[in-house]
């Protein structure tokens with residue numbers, strides 16, 4: 258009997274304490290959800306508006322009815338774009354440029370980051386900082402000198418670079434390589450040095466250490482860098498606007514703007530549709546790669 | 562299997578000299594432990610044997626061949642790291658077989674070697690797991706397995722047990738000893754734990770400030786330390802050092818601790834210390850087990866004295882006592898039934914047959 262009394266006395270105090278703690282947590286949760294929702298609305302409204310507009314006919318758009326509702330939904334914008342050779346050319350140009358740029362970037366950045374983070378050689382630290390500094394120079398500052406350089410190169414060698422889509426394969430890596438190298442240096446630096454020492458003692462060459470240990474272990478970083486390189490090359494606007502002009506050489510962002518805006522006539526329905534279709538590949542790639550984006554892959558390498 | 566020899570090996574980092582001329586001969590099959598305080602150059606020495614650090618001067622030989630400029634993978638050594646350094650994306654079996662696969666061993670041979678090592682280390686049921694699914698002790702076993710399957714000339718261990726809790730450490734210590742008894746591979750083992758050094762080693766190398774203080778079997782180091790550093794580093798609780806002088810009283814050599822306390826030296830010790838100048842400042846080195854409670858009949862060379870205990874620490878099978886003598890704190894080990902109590906006086910006996918006499922200035926054991 259006595260013991261029950263003691264338990265009864267203890268229980269309420271413990272309950273109050275626990276309650277106050279969980280109430281704090283509940284409030285924190287509510288606030289974070291509130292801001293998450295605000296943020297989600299903020300970033301989802303433009304795509305939603307694009308989707309709604311893309312489903313309208315030109316007549317309905319110019320009629321200026323409720324912009325948030327479709328009264329006569331139609332897929333005509335989609336059909337027109339997807340059957341237009343021009344749009345498909347832009348799309349393939351974009352795809353080619355992005356895929357090749359991502360490949361070039363990774364082939365340069367990963368070994369570069371490995372060398373800069375692991376092989377101590379004369380000037381390696383300075384070089385690592387230098388790599389990052391080049392990223393800080395804005396492209397708006399570079400496009401004129403680059404244009405002059407490419408034009409001069411064309412005059413000199415007879416290989417035309419201006420107004421060719423493949424000029425972008427040279428230009429984009431100047432944006433992607435420094436940043437991806439920097440990301441990968443960070444990831445490689447987080448790999449304990451005993452891991453490569455163990456591999457070297459096990460008989461691995463530098464190259465085997467990179468391919469069989471570093472790349473698998475730093476896979477999350479590699480994927481982050483890949484996504485970044487792809488997004489940058491897919492969405493770049495200034496460089497293709499400057500370096501390419503013929504419609505068969507254009508990539509998607511520039512192509513949509515230059516062909517669908519005729520003078521002061523804006524074909525809003527198709528612009529929105531083109532932009533939506535253009536945004537799809539990065540989205541799909543994100544969704545696909547996120548599955549592999551397993552952070553904390555290095556857990557268990559060391560004492561942990 | 563091979564012997565390892567270091568000849569006047571020096572390692573300099575820009576300003577600092579981390580290793581200052583090490584000479585060491587390690588015989589085939591031998592288990593040698595490098596021990597010393599933090600920063601004394603143990604790891605650097607081990608990593609130079611592994612080839613992970615260049616040597617600034619001197620020679621390193623493995624199996625008779627100078628390997629100064631041989632890259633690690635051609636030295637035929639295996640190393641176990643403090644943080645295990647398991648490949649996180651590989652299973653236990655893949656971790657262990659990585660080196661063999663790089664060398665393109667036949668599949669069957671790899672499998673049999675991995676199986677054998679897994680059996681030896683009792684990790685057979687873990688071979689398909691990833692490192693993150695293992696406990697610290699299991700990871701340590703895998704790291705050892707990775708070394709064993711390679712069947713190298715030399716095993717190198719850098720503080721392999723210091724990330725484990727005390728109990729597991731003792732268990733793994735025994736495990737390492739068992740493995741060495743089976744494979745008999747020449748081993749160099751680095752630790753800062755003198756108990757590990759004493760229990761594992763055929764020979765212990767005590768290092769300090771980038772130099773070797775003394776090399777010897779665990780017993781030699783314990784009973785015949787060459788310097789004050791070794792005397793105080795080996796053994797726990799540590800050896801007591803009490804300031805003293807030698808004095809001739811009534812034709813016999815005595816050691817004088819205080820104005821009131823002198824002990825006559827046993828004949829063997831007296832003969833040994835006869836030539837020491839009487840004016841030298843000396844230290845009397847006594848291990849705690851040689852300061853015990855006084856028994857009614859004192860053996861020859863054992864002298865009784867009275868002390869007031871500051872603190873007592875009952876350990877179960879013995880009680881550690883601490884008291885102050887000539888300003889220095891002294892530790893002794895008495896029988897739990899001796900009646901030792903905090904703040905109480907106790908009659909103690911000191912066994913001078915096991916005493917050490919050190920020069921206070923040079924730290925050399927006389």
Ligand SMILES: Nc1ncnc2c1ncn2[C@@H]1O[C@H](COP(=O)(O)OP(=O)(O)OP(=O)(O)O)[C@@H](O)[C@H]1O
Nearest residue numbers: 574577579597598599600601602603604605606753
């Ligand atoms: N890369 C380095 N550059 C400069 N000094 C170094 C470098 N590596 C080690 N040292 C110095 O060399 C000395 C010996 O280092 P070492 O790692 O061998 O010590 P240790 O005996 O293994 O110590 P611990 O028990 O703490 O591991 C230290 O004073 C350390 O500061």
Ligand SMILES: [Mg+2]
Nearest residue numbers: 603604605720
């Ligand atoms: Mg160390």
